[in-house]
Amino acid sequence: MTKSFSQFAPAYKDRIDNRLQTIVNQPNHQKIIPAPLAGAIDYGISNGGKRIRPLLVYMIVRALHTDLAHADATACAVELIHCYSLIHDDLPAMDDDNLRRGKPTLHIQFDEATAILAADAMQTMAYEVIASDDLLTAEAKISIISSLASASGPRGMIAGQIIDMDAETRQLSATELENMHRRKTGDLFAFCTEAGAIIGAASAEITLALKQYGYALGLAFQVKDDILDVIGNAEVMGKPQGSDIEQDKTTFVSSYGLNAAIAQLEELKELAISSLAPLGEGSAELIALAEFVVSRDH
Amino acid sequence: MTKSFSQFAPAYKDRIDNRLQTIVNQPNHQKIIPAPLAGAIDYGISNGGKRIRPLLVYMIVRALHTDLAHADATACAVELIHCYSLIHDDLPAMDDDNLRRGKPTLHIQFDEATAILAADAMQTMAYEVIASDDLLTAEAKISIISSLASASGPRGMIAGQIIDMDAETRQLSATELENMHRRKTGDLFAFCTEAGAIIGAASAEITLALKQYGYALGLAFQVKDDILDVIGNAEVMGKPQGSDIEQDKTTFVSSYGLNAAIAQLEELKELAISSLAPLGEGSAELIALAEFVVSRDH
Numbered sequence: 064m065t066k067s068f069s070q071f072a073p074a075y076k077d078r079i080d081n082r083l084q085t086i087v088n089q090p091n092h093q094k095i096i097p098a099p100l101a102g103a104i105d106y107g108i109s110n111g112g113k114r115i116r117p118l119l120v121y122m123i124v125r126a127l128h129t130d131l132a133h134a135d136a137t138a139c140a141v142e143l144i145h146c147y148s149l150i151h152d153d154l155p156a157m158d159d160d161n162l163r164r165g166k167p168t169l170h171i172q173f174d175e176a177t178a179i180l181a182a183d184a185m186q187t188m189a190y191e192v193i194a195s196d197d198l199l200t201a202e203a204k205i206s207i208i209s210s211l212a213s214a215s216g217p218r219g220m221i222a223g224q225i226i227d228m229d230a231e232t233r234q235l236s237a238t239e240l241e242n243m244h245r246r247k248t249g250d251l252f253a254f255c256t257e258a259g260a261i262i263g264a265a266s267a268e269i270t271l272a273l274k275q276y277g278y279a280l281g282l283a284f285q286v287k288d289d290i291l292d293v294i295g296n297a298e299v300m301g302k303p304q305g306s307d308i309e310q311d312k313t314t315f316v317s318s319y320g321l322n323a324a325i326a327q328l329e330e331l332k333e334l335a336i337s338s339l340a341p342l343g344e345g346s347a348e349l350i351a352l353a354e355f356v357v358s359r360d361h
Numbered sequence: 362m363t364k365s366f367s368q369f370a371p372a373y374k375d376r377i378d379n380r381l382q383t384i385v386n387q388p389n390h391q392k393i394i395p396a397p398l399a400g401a402i403d404y405g406i407s408n409g410g411k412r413i414r415p416l417l418v419y420m421i422v423r424a425l426h427t428d429l430a431h432a433d434a435t436a437c438a439v440e441l442i443h444c445y446s447l448i449h450d451d452l453p454a455m456d457d458d459n460l461r462r463g464k465p466t467l468h469i470q471f472d473e474a475t476a477i478l479a480a481d482a483m484q485t486m487a488y489e490v491i492a493s494d495d496l497l498t499a500e501a502k503i504s505i506i507s508s509l510a511s512a513s514g515p516r517g518m519i520a521g522q523i524i525d526m527d528a529e530t531r532q533l534s535a536t537e538l539e540n541m542h543r544r545k546t547g548d549l550f551a552f553c554t555e556a557g558a559i560i561g562a563a564s565a566e567i568t569l570a571l572k573q574y575g576y577a578l579g580l581a582f583q584v585k586d587d588i589l590d591v592i593g594n595a596e597v598m599g600k601p602q603g604s605d606i607e608q609d610k611t612t613f614v615s616s617y618g619l620n621a622a623i624a625q626l627e628e629l630k631e632l633a634i635s636s637l638a639p640l641g642e643g644s645a646e647l648i649a650l651a652e653f654v655v656s657r658d659h
Contacts, residue, residue: 094516100523104515151481154454156473175454179477180522183449184515186481190488191510194503201499205492208506212489217402217482218392225398228474 068355071348072118079117079142082135083108086143086192096184103173103181104188107146111164115284115356116141119255120262122352123273126345127263136196137207137258140189141251144215147185150178152224199262207258214254223247235313244285245278252281272341276349279335284356286328289314293321296360332357366653369646370416377415377440380433381406384441384490394482401471401479402486405444409462413582413654414439417553418560420650421571424643425561434494435505435556438487439549442513445483448476450522497560505556512552521545533611542583543576550579570639574647577633582654584626587612591619594658630655 087096087104096104117138124134153160153168154175161171170178189211193204213219223246229235230243256277260270292307293316307314315324335353339346385394385402394402415436422432451458451466452473459469468476487509491502511517521544527533528541554575558568590605591614605612613622633651637644 094520096515097520097523099527100515100520147481151477154477156452156477176526177523179449179452179454180519181515183445183481183484184519186484187510187514187519190506191514194507194510201503205499205502208488209492212485212492216485216489217394217398217479221478221482221485222392222395222398224478225395225475229397 068351071351072355075118075121076114078121078131078135079114079138080109082139083142086139086188099173099177100181100184103169103177104184106172107150107169107181107185108143110146110149110166112142112146113359114142115352116145116251116255119252119277119280119349119352120259122348123256123259124263126342126349127259127265127269128345129263130198133198133262134259136192136199137211137262139192140207140211141255141258143185143189143192144211144220145251147182147189148215148220148224150182150185154178157228203261206261210254210257210261214250219246219250220248223250230313231310235318237318240313240315240318241282244282248285249278249281252284253277269341272338276335276338276353279331279338280353280356283328283331283335283353286315286324286331287357287359289316290321290324290328291361292316328357366649369649370653373416373419374412376419376429376433377412377436378407380437381440384437384486397471397475398479398482401467401475402482404470405448405467405479405483406441408444408447408464410440410444411657412440413650414443414549414553417550417575417578417647417650418557420646421554421557422561424640424647425557425563425567426643427561428496431496431560432557434490434497435509435560437490438505438509439553439556441483441487441490442509442518443549445480445487446513446518446522448480448483452476455526501559504559508552508555508559512548517544517548517552518546521548528611529608533616535616538611538613538616539580542580546583547576547579550582551575567639570636574633574636574651577629577636578651578654581626581629581633581651584613584622584629585655585657587614588619588622588626589659590614626655 084105087101087108095101120134120138120141121131124131149163150169152158153163154170160168162168166172168178169181173181190208193199193208193211196204199207215221223243226235226239226243227247230240235243253274254277256273257270259265260273265273289307292314307317315327319327332353336350339349342349382403385399385406393399418432418436418439419429422429447461448467450456451461452468458466460466464470466476467479471479488506491497491506491509494502497505513519521541524533524537524541525545528538533541551572552575554571555568557563558571563571587605590612605615613625617625630651634648637647640647
């Protein structure tokens with residue numbers, strides 16, 4: 064019988080939560096992080112997120128029959144990158160959000176300067192945690208760092224954020240909208256699958272299949288976000304419903320209409336799942352993850 | 362005869378300026394950087410700075426009789442880290458500076474959101490440029506990345522910035538002031554020497570000597586900055602003189618008085634130069650760099 068996402072996800076989530084805590088609070092480190100900065104970083108990583116990206120790394124490494132310990136550093140790194148980007152996104156000069164998942168955003172809880180610096184530090188820590196990993200070879204670590212920088216940098220996630228800012232001032236075309244989400248979310252999801260493939264020493268065929276799965280999953284994640292903004296429950300989501308409409312933002316729903324966006328979401332799910340064919344039975348958890356991404360209510 | 366800093370520095374400066382340009386403008390890269398972001402990154406790295414940190418990397422690699430090409434990626438990386446930190450430092454929520462070296466700061470020239478994201482991207486690019494270098498071994502690249510992250514992260518440069526913010530609200534003790542500058546400037550200078558030692562395959566003895574030189578040089582750089590803020594020429598410096606006093610900031614001059622700060626500067630220079638003894642004749646350029654750091658007028 065197939066296990067559902069809610070049955071196997073908590074163990075991975077506990078694992079990543081523990082590992083992230085360990086990185087921030089290393090009492091034996093030669094130098095200490097100043098208390099106000101450590102507190103802000105701790106707040107920034109303990110934000111009750113779904114941890115989809117690290118889960119994706121873990122699930123792929125397990126699907127490739129490799130010890131999860133080899134995935135810990137990469138799982139932490141991708142979550143640190145994701146969390147730092149949210150903190151900077153929430154700043155007054157960017158999206159100016161006071162709440163994230165029902166809690167005050169970092170610059171509200173602390174102050175803007177601390178939010179800027181804590182997020183900067185989280186980006187640094189992402190590279191530090193991979194570089195200092197004891198289990199991976201230097202070659203594997205360099206491949207993963209290269210791939211992470213490419214996915215999260217000015218040609219990847221940050222490119223997506225710049226296009227996103229533009230989307231608040233004018234209507235994007237359908238191609239521009241998809242390009243924005245491929246950069247803003249797809250690249251980091253695809254990184255998770257690529258890094259998992261490196262750690263699990265996957266064949267070129269499997270690596271390509273996983274990367275296709277990652278892009279489809281990332282895009283599905285965004286389409287679902289856009290749909291939830293229109294039909295979601297504000298209390299469950301921890302943020303006001305309809306904020307995209309209010310900001311007059313181009314979304315999959317505003318571009319295609321709600322029904323077409325729902326159909327597109329279903330197509331992306333099918334594409335993600337069919338990409339996994341070369342993995343055979345190992346793909347059960349990844350299929351469940353795709354099901355979760357499209358059916359989630361927040 | 363000993364060559365002076367102004368005789369050999371321009372060649373290194375041209376080299377780093379060219380290499381930085383190449384990183385930002387790679388027309389053959391698979392993905393492109395969106396134009397507004399590329400423009401902002403270009404502005405952020407073309408700020409007319411002295412390029413002390415990359416010069417330090419190059420000079421050490423040359424002192425160790427190693428091809429400068431092996432130092433290019435590291436030299437670019439440390440300058441990208443330095444430039445990103447200046448851009449975030451200048452933001453309204455931080456130091457709120459409109460001018461740097463006589464030019465509008467990045468958030469004035471573009472806007473705050475672009476400044477936040479361009480600097481984020483520059484941090485990413487620092488790790489990318491090292492990871493994608495073709496000349497260094499994977500082991501050397503991992504050592505350099507690890508050292509860079511440690512020097513520039515929440516236990517290094519960013520720790521120094523957090524302490525610096527605190528210094529604007531209360532008087533720091535002499536120990537706290539020195540600790541702030543060791544983190545804020547010394548760690549990145551020491552990184553330059555450590556990375557140079559890795560690239561040049563220096564012995565443990567030489568590596569330690571170089572690191573001591575780096576810390577002394579970094580601290581001397583800060584003491585000189587504090588002195589220039591009191592007795593410097595605003596036009597030459599490109600920023601208003603006396604801004605530390607106006608902000609009631611703890612500096613070496615406010616803590617010890619001008620004469621004692623000048624004496625301390627001389628001591629640090631002597632410490633830096635005497636640290637270089639194990640290098641023998643190879644240290645000529647590094648001695649001239651120390652002379653320049655303490656005698657510069659901006």
